[in-house]
Amino acid sequence: MNAAPVESLPAPPENGLSFVAEIGNLLHAAEGNPINTCIQCGTCSATCPVASGGFMDHSPRRIIALIRAGFKDQVLRANTFWYCASCFQCTVRCPRGIDIAELMYGLKRYTVWKAQHQEGLIGPVFSETFVKMILRSGRSYEPVLATTYLFTYGLPEIIQEAQTATALMLKGRLPLLPARIKRLDNFKRMIRRIIPLGDSE
Amino acid sequence: MKTYAYFPGCSLEKMAHSYHLSALETTRALGVELRELEDWNCCGATAYFHVDELLAYTLSARNIAMAEKEHLNLVAPCSGCFKNLFFTRSHLKHDPDLAEHINVALAEDNLQFTGSATVQHLIEVFVQDVGLAEIKARVTNPLQGLRVAPYYGCQILRPRKDHEDVEQPRFFEDLVAACGAVPVSYPLRLTCCGGALIITNRVAALSLVRNLLESAVRERATVIVTACPLCQVNLECYQKQVNREFGTDLNVPVMYFTQLVGLALGIPPKRLGIGSELVAVMPAIADAQKTEPAPVGT
Ligand code: SF4
Numbered sequence: 284m285n286a287a288p289v290e291s292l293p294a295p296p297e298n299g300l301s302f303v304a305e306i307g308n309l310l311h312a313a314e315g316n317p318i319n320t321c322i323q324c325g326t327c328s329a330t331c332p333v334a335s336g337g338f339m340d341h342s343p344r345r346i347i348a349l350i351r352a353g354f355k356d357q358v359l360r361a362n363t364f365w366y367c368a369s370c371f372q373c374t375v376r377c378p379r380g381i382d383i384a385e386l387m388y389g390l391k392r393y394t395v396w397k398a399q400h401q402e403g404l405i406g407p408v409f410s411e412t413f414v415k416m417i418l419r420s421g422r423s424y425e426p427v428l429a430t431t432y433l434f435t436y437g438l439p440e441i442i443q444e445a446q447t448a449t450a451l452m453l454k455g456r457l458p459l460l461p462a463r464i465k466r467l468d469n470f471k472r473m474i475r476r477i478i479p480l481g482d483s484e
Numbered sequence: 485m486k487t488y489a490y491f492p493g494c495s496l497e498k499m500a501h502s503y504h505l506s507a508l509e510t511t512r513a514l515g516v517e518l519r520e521l522e523d524w525n526c527c528g529a530t531a532y533f534h535v536d537e538l539l540a541y542t543l544s545a546r547n548i549a550m551a552e553k554e555h556l557n558l559v560a561p562c563s564g565c566f567k568n569l570f571f572t573r574s575h576l577k578h579d580p581d582l583a584e585h586i587n588v589a590l591a592e593d594n595l596q597f598t599g600s601a602t603v604q605h606l607i608e609v610f611v612q613d614v615g616l617a618e619i620k621a622r623v624t625n626p627l628q629g630l631r632v633a634p635y636y637g638c639q640i641l642r643p644r645k646d647h648e649d650v651e652q653p654r655f656f657e658d659l660v661a662a663c664g665a666v667p668v669s670y671p672l673r674l675t676c677c678g679g680a681l682i683i684t685n686r687v688a689a690l691s692l693v694r695n696l697l698e699s700a701v702r703e704r705a706t707v708i709v710t711a712c713p714l715c716q717v718n719l720e721c722y723q724k725q726v727n728r729e730f731g732t733d734l735n736v737p738v739m740y741f742t743q744l745v746g747l748a749l750g751i752p753p754k755r756l757g758i759g760s761e762l763v764a765v766m767p768a769i770a771d772a773q774k775t776e777p778a779p780v781g782t
């Protein structure tokens with residue numbers, strides 16, 4: 284874990300760092316072994332429910348191979364890490380002790396900072412909405428998340444989601460008003476110590 | 485009475501309110517007090533780690549520090565919250581510089597992280613702290629003949645590598661058996677339900693849900709029991725969508741382990757929040773107990 288402020292995190296490639304070194308830096312404080320210890324055995328891909336279901340354009344093993352071979356563009360354009368469900372199956376099974384799930388988080392952060400993610404993915408928008416919401420109220424609130432859908436999904440999905448939401452609402456399982464924590468001012472000051480927010484509203 | 489600081493997490497406020505109710509009812513019946521953390525904040529959920537690790541640690545650390553202030557250990561019923569809180573504590577304990585940095589921020593709310601409070605998942609309080617023998621001794625309504633698929637999901641167990649249970653856990657099956665029910669052997673009990681993907685990749689998530697439901701049906705389970713609100717909502721509330729997407733006809737009730745334990749302890753279903761499901765639990769349970777009187781083994 285890197286305790287440095289956000290703006291000093293990973294160096295842009297212009298300063299001469301190779302892509303594989305950048306990714307190495309991204310994970311240098313993680314507990315797992317570096318990705319150059321990967322033996323390409325494929326255990327991670329075989330154990331990954333999302334890759335096995337055919338939903339990732341590159342499997343976790345392949346992402347590691349692409350990083351090591353320096354295929355930066357392919358890696359950053361991949362959907363692999365956005366479709367990672369954070370189930371940690373790969374991490375606990377990797378024979379080389381590589382924390383692949385953490386690599387997936389690292390790649391998400393890297394692409395969000397560099398704003399280089401694949402067009403049309405919902406993950407980045409969702410992360411952003413979620414963060415803004417928590418910074419405003421200290422709590423998360425499902426109906427706000429639903430608006431992420433409105434902008435990113437097609438009509439049939441929205442209708443299906445609305446039907447699920449209505450069913451839950453009838454059972455008293457959706458809140459009508461978002462919750463807020465009580466010491467919100469302290470909370471916001473606390474956040475400002477960690478990230479310079481400008482104005483957190 | 486043993487007391488814990490209780491971190492319900494955002495989904496227990498409404499979406500998983502029945503988990504909240506049944507957690508409070510059953511722990512009380514077992515002589516445990518869950519004292520809700522005053523003014524807890526969102527743990528950051530998974531989405532936070534995408535954007536800013538440091539901020540995510542700060543959010544979790546605030547909750548842990550509030551438990552420390554009360555001199556209580558912290559308990560979370562949601563596997564996602566549990567994982568965030570658990571790892572924040574262990575990272576901060578192993579990295580004093582990080583802890584110092586975060587403590588500067590926590591000072592804005594007159595809080596400090598020292599690492600004195602432990603972090604547990606609610607199910608650990610049941611199986612480790614209260615103990616299965618104690619639970620069994622208090623069962624007044626053994627759920628005989630009820631075939632239960634115990635669904636562990638991901639983050640109770642993973643990625644804790646030092647935890648012996650990562651590959652072959654038994655505690656959920658044992659808990660089900662302590663309630664007098666029959667734990668079926670559930671091959672996908674450790675496989676992800678895709679809860680984190682339901683918004684970001686709906687079809688992938690629905691297909692993982694489908695696999696889990698079909699596996700439970702194959703094992704002739706009457707209900708799936710979970711220990712996480714995200715898993716419960718994903719498995720239960722998206723069944724209609726699964727059926728529409730894949731042309732299946734799945735209708736499997738999914739309940740919380742606290743509801744199962746509560747029923748076995750003789751607590752009325754209503755007080756366990758049973759009745760707010762989209763796939764009704766009680767008729768299925770009544771049917772199962774009628775048709776399968778006290779079978780032996782699975
Ligand atoms: S399981 Fe580990 S060693 Fe095997 S391919 Fe995946 S990352 Fe490499």
Ligand code: SF4
Nearest residue numbers: 331367368370371373
């Ligand atoms: S953590 Fe992500 S990459 Fe690893 S097995 Fe799970 S879904 Fe696949």
